[in-house]
Amino acid sequence: MTLDGTGRQIALAQLRRGQVATVSGLVESAAIDSGRDASQSLVTRLRDLGFVPGARCEVVARMWLGGDPIAVRIGGSTFALRRAEAAAVRVELALGQARDAVARAGSSAVPA
Amino acid sequence: MDATVTPLRIALVGVPNCGKTALFNRLTGSRQKVANYPGVTVERREGERITPDGRGMRVLDLPGTYSLNPTTLDEAITRDVLLGRLADTPAPELVVCVVDAVHLPIGMRLALEVKRLGLPMVLALNRMDVARRRSVHIDAAKLSAGLGVPVVATIAVKRGGADALVEAIEAGRWITPRAFTPAPQEHGAEDAEQMQRDLRGLLAAAGYSPPRENPWSGRIDALLLHPVAGLAVLLAVLFVMFQAVFSWAVAPMDWIKGAMSALGEFTAAHLPAGPLASLLVNGVIGGAGSVLVFLPQIVILFFFILALEDSGYLPRAAYLLDRLMGSVGLSGRAFIPLLSSHACAIPGIMATRTIPNWRDRLTTIMIAPLMTCSARLPVYGLLIAALIPARPVGPFNLQGLVLFILYAAGIVSGLLVAWVMKQFVRGGQYSPLMLELPDFQWPNAGNLVLGLWERVKIFMSRVGGIILALMIVLWFLSSYPEPPPGATGPAIQYSLAGRIGALLEYVFAPIGFNWQIAIALVPGLAAREVAVAALGTVYAMSAAGDDLSAALEPVISSTWSLATGVSLLAWYVFAPQCLSTLAVVKRETNSWRYPLIMAGYLFALAYLASFITFRVVRAWA
Numbered sequence: 001m002t003l004d005g006t007g008r009q010i011a012l013a014q015l016r017r018g019q020v021a022t023v024s025g026l027v028e029s030a031a032i033d034s035g036r037d038a039s040q041s042l043v044t045r046l047r048d049l050g051f052v053p054g055a056r057c058e059v060v061a062r063m064w065l066g067g068d069p070i071a072v073r074i075g076g077s078t079f080a081l082r083r084a085e086a087a088a089v090r091v092e093l094a095l096g097q098a099r100d101a102v103a104r105a106g107s108s109a110v111p112a
Numbered sequence: 113m114d115a116t117v118t119p120l121r122i123a124l125v126g127v128p129n130c131g132k133t134a135l136f137n138r139l140t141g142s143r144q145k146v147a148n149y150p151g152v153t154v155e156r157r158e159g160e161r162i163t164p165d166g167r168g169m170r171v172l173d174l175p176g177t178y179s180l181n182p183t184t185l186d187e188a189i190t191r192d193v194l195l196g197r198l199a200d201t202p203a204p205e206l207v208v209c210v211v212d213a214v215h216l217p218i219g220m221r222l223a224l225e226v227k228r229l230g231l232p233m234v235l236a237l238n239r240m241d242v243a244r245r246r247s248v249h250i251d252a253a254k255l256s257a258g259l260g261v262p263v264v265a266t267i268a269v270k271r272g273g274a275d276a277l278v279e280a281i282e283a284g285r286w287i288t289p290r291a292f293t294p295a296p297q298e299h300g301a302e303d304a305e306q307m308q309r310d311l312r313g314l315l316a317a318a319g320y321s322p323p324r325e326n327p328w329s330g331r332i333d334a335l336l337l338h339p340v341a342g343l344a345v346l347l348a349v350l351f352v353m354f355q356a357v358f359s360w361a362v363a364p365m366d367w368i369k370g371a372m373s374a375l376g377e378f379t380a381a382h383l384p385a386g387p388l389a390s391l392l393v394n395g396v397i398g399g400a401g402s403v404l405v406f407l408p409q410i411v412i413l414f415f416f417i418l419a420l421e422d423s424g425y426l427p428r429a430a431y432l433l434d435r436l437m438g439s440v441g442l443s444g445r446a447f448i449p450l451l452s453s454h455a456c457a458i459p460g461i462m463a464t465r466t467i468p469n470w471r472d473r474l475t476t477i478m479i480a481p482l483m484t485c486s487a488r489l490p491v492y493g494l495l496i497a498a499l500i501p502a503r504p505v506g507p508f509n510l511q512g513l514v515l516f517i518l519y520a521a522g523i524v525s526g527l528l529v530a531w532v533m534k535q536f537v538r539g540g541q542y543s544p545l546m547l548e549l550p551d552f553q554w555p556n557a558g559n560l561v562l563g564l565w566e567r568v569k570i571f572m573s574r575v576g577g578i579i580l581a582l583m584i585v586l587w588f589l590s591s592y593p594e595p596p597p598g599a600t601g602p603a604i605q606y607s608l609a610g611r612i613g614a615l616l617e618y619v620f621a622p623i624g625f626n627w628q629i630a631i632a633l634v635p636g637l638a639a640r641e642v643a644v645a646a647l648g649t650v651y652a653m654s655a656a657g658d659d660l661s662a663a664l665e666p667v668i669s670s671t672w673s674l675a676t677g678v679s680l681l682a683w684y685v686f687a688p689q690c691l692s693t694l695a696v697v698k699r700e701t702n703s704w705r706y707p708l709i710m711a712g713y714l715f716a717l718a719y720l721a722s723f724i725t726f727r728v729v730r731a732w733a
Contacts, residue, residue, distance in 0.1 A: 031542065032542045032544065033542075034541070034542070035541040035542075036541055039181050040181065042183065042542070042544050042546070044179075044304055045178065045181070045183055045544070045546060046546070047304050047305075047308070048178050048179040048181075048218075048221060048304070049178060049546065049548075050217060050218055050221075052305075052308045060330070060333055060334070060337060061333065061334070061337035061338065061339075061342075061431075063339050063431070063434075063435055064339045064435075065435060068434075068435055069431055069434050069435070069444070069545055071333070071337050071431060071549060075215070075217050076214065076215050076217075076322055076323055077215055077550075078548070078549040078550075079548055080427070080430070080431040080434070080444070080545055080546070080548075080549055081546060082434070082544070082545045085544060085545065085546060
């Protein structure tokens, strides 16, 4: 999975702080859903929280040790997701964003 | 509609933080706490409202949930109530689905799911005032047409903010939605995606446009969620809380101490010496009065906890600590119950209902009593004041340092016990974090005052109720049988209590407890602060001569060894001297096994800690 600003798909867990992306889909995750039947799927819960295709999200913060957990702003709410949870969300990086972290200096102005 | 006798059964449903509980308070006028993070509203709250037509409403405030497919216990409760699956709670006759207009999509998705149940429904569109300020556009009439249920705007935090809703309910403007399905469809991926498409269509048809972002929230979160700065802020907040509890409380505590001893002298001076005077001065004033002194510290502690809850900060602390807590097998979500346990383990243990995984939840419950609860403050405060000199140690005060060590000991031992449990109990399913970090708000002064008042009332009723009752019983047991003529020692040693203490002394001698402590620990099983009251009574009753109102602190200071005092402190870090906590554990785990295990392991740790501490301090001092 590469970050080259051309709209390729990566996992939400791989975004850097300050990056904005559009959710393209959810994938099944054995890491978080093993032992659960379909009605209790945590991937479905992610969808219910607003991680649906087309939704725009921004990574507001990442904890150390590889981003576990991260804080994601989506649909006007902010959620804390562990790395394994964020790994189930596939996103498309907005066109034109730089490969490395862009420190957004606290501004929440999101490009149109 | 005919005004039937039974009130209308209404249930409030909504995602966490939508203002549902504020609306509940507005509808029922009851003084319930409005919390700003998921997990506090776990109790089933029911209130009533009289309506002009005479029928009345009974309103049930259901736990906040993101979906009718639950991942936590309290979400399961909401689903079960709506389906009428709970034996003692019939399904509601009307569901009021509360949606925060500022966070419309997530709330409306739940509304679509609830609508599918087929129950009569009204949508309460809450916080329209804030939504307008944030430039949200939504056409309530079109939303109602698209959804097929009445939509009423509410502003739960304003007086009269629920009037339109009450009117709509009274007028019977709630029709059964056309698509009637008697049971929830446990939705798979396609179903969920369809619902999302329906949601988008519905919002588009109603002219929805999302809110403007608030630039300040972003800036504040950049600091509070920063991996280094955020943790520094958290530590600073906890440190300030801790310091404030002790320094701000000094003046009011001295005032109460003075008032109690004046009252004791006044009573002793005006009553003839005898059993009544002894009961009042030793039992009531000496006993219950010793506990009352700690009211200021408890008020300050709760003030900080309630303010932090209301502001929305606590889930951010859970985010920061999730990894650390994960290393000992706890979820970041355990932070909130464990922090609440510093005020009292009972609401802390109840707050564990939001922890989805049973093993995590059980671990959190098992270690909650190790958090230094406010009831230990009277014990710690007394012993530290009596036995630890107020010497400076570097920039700190030795007394403050000892207290800090006791708090830290509670937390560290909790983490260690959790780690041990992790080794022995294999975890089951993955337990998610997926925690919402709600918008910041200034703590509401009204909520804070109400919350504090509730706490003061609870404290005073414990003092006035169980503590007072136990002290009277203890006084009685300590006074009779009376000493035989010609007896030389204090009267209490000949009484029933004295004899029990003498027996227990064999058990406690290896850890340095004298018979007075042994006696005090028995009623002290009911609640931790009772030990202070009991010691007050026991020592007052042993006072040779007429000095009935001798204060407890100087007596301890002059008669106990440092080793005994520190040993008792170590005992109190662990010992489950609180029957109410054990009762709540039984209720929350539905079994006698866990409270018994808890009592067993805590007493064992307490004895071990006291043993080691006593021997070490005695050898070293």
